[in-house]
Amino acid sequence: MFIKTDQCLGVGVNFRNEIGNDIIHHINEIDFIEVNTERFFVDKNNLHLDKILKKIPLVLHGLTLSVGADQPIEQTYLDNLSSTLSSVNCAWFSEHISMTSINGIEVRALMPVSFNEDSIERIVNKTKTIMSKTDKNFLLENITYYYSMPNSKMNEAAFITEVIERSDCGMLLDVNNLYVNSINHHYDPYDFLEQIPKERIVEVHLAGCDYRYDMLVDTHASQIKKEVLELFKYLCSNADIKGVVIERDSNLDSFSDLIDEVRLVRDILKKNSRARN
Amino acid sequence: MKTTDNLQYVFACLATHSYIISRMRNNFDEVHKHFKLSSQDVAGLKLFMDTQGERLLTSAILMEEKRWREMLPAIKYVAAVVSKDELKSYWLEYLTSIKAVENIPVSTLSEAINFLYYILTKYTTGSLLHEIIQYEIAKNTVSAFDSIDTEKTIYPVEQLTDDDASYRVVFNPSYLIVDFNLPISKIINDLTKGRVVDSYNNKIENILFVKSRVSNIVRTISLHPVASQLLRELINCKNLKSWKQRVASGEDTYQKFLINMMDIDLVTIEQIGGEHYVYQD
Numbered sequence: 128m129f130i131k132t133d134q135c136l137g138v139g140v141n142f143r144n145e146i147g148n149d150i151i152h153h154i155n156e157i158d159f160i161e162v163n164t165e166r167f168f169v170d171k172n173n174l175h176l177d178k179i180l181k182k183i184p185l186v187l188h189g190l191t192l193s194v195g196a197d198q199p200i201e202q203t204y205l206d207n208l209s210s211t212l213s214s215v216n217c218a219w220f221s222e223h224i225s226m227t228s229i230n231g232i233e234v235r236a237l238m239p240v241s242f243n244e245d246s247i248e249r250i251v252n253k254t255k256t257i258m259s260k261t262d263k264n265f266l267l268e269n270i271t272y273y274y275s276m277p278n279s280k281m282n283e284a285a286f287i288t289e290v291i292e293r294s295d296c297g298m299l300l301d302v303n304n305l306y307v308n309s310i311n312h313h314y315d316p317y318d319f320l321e322q323i324p325k326e327r328i329v330e331v332h333l334a335g336c337d338y339r340y341d342m343l344v345d346t347h348a349s350q351i352k353k354e355v356l357e358l359f360k361y362l363c364s365n366a367d368i369k370g371v372v373i374e375r376d377s378n379l380d381s382f383s384d385l386i387d388e389v390r391l392v393r394d395i396l397k398k399n400s401r402a403r404n
Numbered sequence: 405m406k407t408t409d410n411l412q413y414v415f416a417c418l419a420t421h422s423y424i425i426s427r428m429r430n431n432f433d434e435v436h437k438h439f440k441l442s443s444q445d446v447a448g449l450k451l452f453m454d455t456q457g458e459r460l461l462t463s464a465i466l467m468e469e470k471r472w473r474e475m476l477p478a479i480k481y482v483a484a485v486v487s488k489d490e491l492k493s494y495w496l497e498y499l500t501s502i503k504a505v506e507n508i509p510v511s512t513l514s515e516a517i518n519f520l521y522y523i524l525t526k527y528t529t530g531s532l533l534h535e536i537i538q539y540e541i542a543k544n545t546v547s548a549f550d551s552i553d554t555e556k557t558i559y560p561v562e563q564l565t566d567d568d569a570s571y572r573v574v575f576n577p578s579y580l581i582v583d584f585n586l587p588i589s590k591i592i593n594d595l596t597k598g599r600v601v602d603s604y605n606n607k608i609e610n611i612l613f614v615k616s617r618v619s620n621i622v623r624t625i626s627l628h629p630v631a632s633q634l635l636r637e638l639i640n641c642k643n644l645k646s647w648k649q650r651v652a653s654g655e656d657t658y659q660k661f662l663i664n665m666m667d668i669d670l671v672t673i674e675q676i677g678g679e680h681y682v683y684q685d
Contacts, residue, residue: 169550174619197412229416233510236467238419274459277411277448340462
């Protein structure tokens with residue numbers, strides 16, 4: 128059962144090896160760290176991460192569960208996940224509403240699912256299986272998609288709402304993904320926010336996006352767009368957010384720029400959450 | 405027996421192979437070369453390709469570009485010698501060499517290894533580029549090794565002299581020893597310092613690659629002929645006594661060698677059928 132925690136973790140970043148040392152040097156500026164769940168399945172030794180985890184809280188973010196694929200969750204994955212959740216102290220864990228592996232084909236990216244009843248049922252069943260393994264809150268995240276899968280029968284917001292509510296799980300809202308999709312698929316992101324169950328939003332992702340091949344692409348390689356920050360500001364006034372992660376995967380040479388963004392986002396979160404209360 | 409492929413599977417294959425999407429956009433019948441689909445799915449896919457084919461193609465290209473960008477740091481020495489245009493053209497060739505229903509490599513390192521093997525065939529054995537490619541294949545292969553059991557039993561080597569027959573050496577499973585035809589450590593050193601690499605005299609060089617199970621760092625060590633012989637004999641010996649008999653050197657040499665090999669996490673020493681001693685600093 129989904130029960131929102133009271134504590135707000137604040138503003139964190141996603142962990143990458145290449146910025147491990149930078150994170151340690153700015154540990155007082157970062158409220159918590161998000162780490163790929165699968166890292167704990169194989170990589171037991173990471174000196175930087177070990178130091179970081181002694182200082183700030185952790186949330187886990189999975190990449191390979193493939194909840195939308197028409198196949199059961201692999202037992203090995205379930206075993207690794209159970210073992211990780213019992214051995215590391217995380218505030219919550221999350222996954223994407225997507226497919227990453229289908230009938231043995233590894234996509235190495237997040238593929239969209241068809242927005243229809245079959246997909247909802249499949250994802251809800253898998254989510255319940257995952258949640259039965261732990262008391263920790265499990266969140267599902269909206270992804271960026273550049274094409275709509277065939278056999279879609281409803282819009283994205285209605286689909287996500289059904290998935291989240293019937294799974295009785297939390298939501299990780301990626302505001303950058305929402306903005307990118309709204310531009311590429313021509314809808315109003317504020318309408319989207321009105322449709323989804325905002326009371327279930329626990330975590331928010333923010334990131335940069337850039338135009339490539341006449342499409343807006345979720346690159347995680349640049350500063351957060353002002354339109355995304357505006358959406359985030361609106362969301363802070365309308366949802367009780369428990370943690371925000373700024374995702375940056377490349378162009379990390381100037382780490383202080385990322386820290387500036389952490390400060391800016393923290394300021395928005397504080398001011399607008401206070402206004403809501 | 406499978407009668408038809410489901411659409412999710414087809415999309416997974418297409419999303420990872422942009423060249424198949426391009427061919428299908430030019431000639432939709434290409435789909436039948438790769439997949440077995442129901443007539444209903446063929447119609448659905450045809451409609452999709454007509455309306456969203458370009459977006460699917462762009463999405464697949466973006467994924468391939470991401471794979472390329474992520475791979476470059478793992479082939480940095482090759483990338484420093486081969487021109488960017490040439491390397492990119494090899495990459496595009498390599499992408500089309502992966503069949504539509506074949507998995508793309510599951511990690512950046514395995515992708516780098518596959519790509520390096522693909523371009524290795526383009527260079528003569530023993531040529532400068534051939535040796536650099538071999539070096540990066542070895543380094544990435546060792547780097548990709550996941551250590552499952554990180555528990556180590558470390559013995560104080562100086563206390564092992566009484567009964568060598570009851571001790572054996574266990575190797576860190578990540579290690580590789582590769583013979584090069586050129587002075588590869590000098591070449592890599594020159595590349596690291598941004599010097600022009602051109603011609604080098606032939607010189608056999610044995611390099612040991614090993615990934616530390618503590619730091620996860622891959623060490624590369626040029627083996628002196630004596631060390632190379634000690635190591636090769638150690639690999640083939642069933643216990644420390646037989647190793648010492650085969651190499652016939654001084655006790656001081658054995659100890660120093662073993663301590664060095666333990667320092668780089670290449671070996672640990674186990675008591676055969678006995679209790680485990682853990683070295684305490």
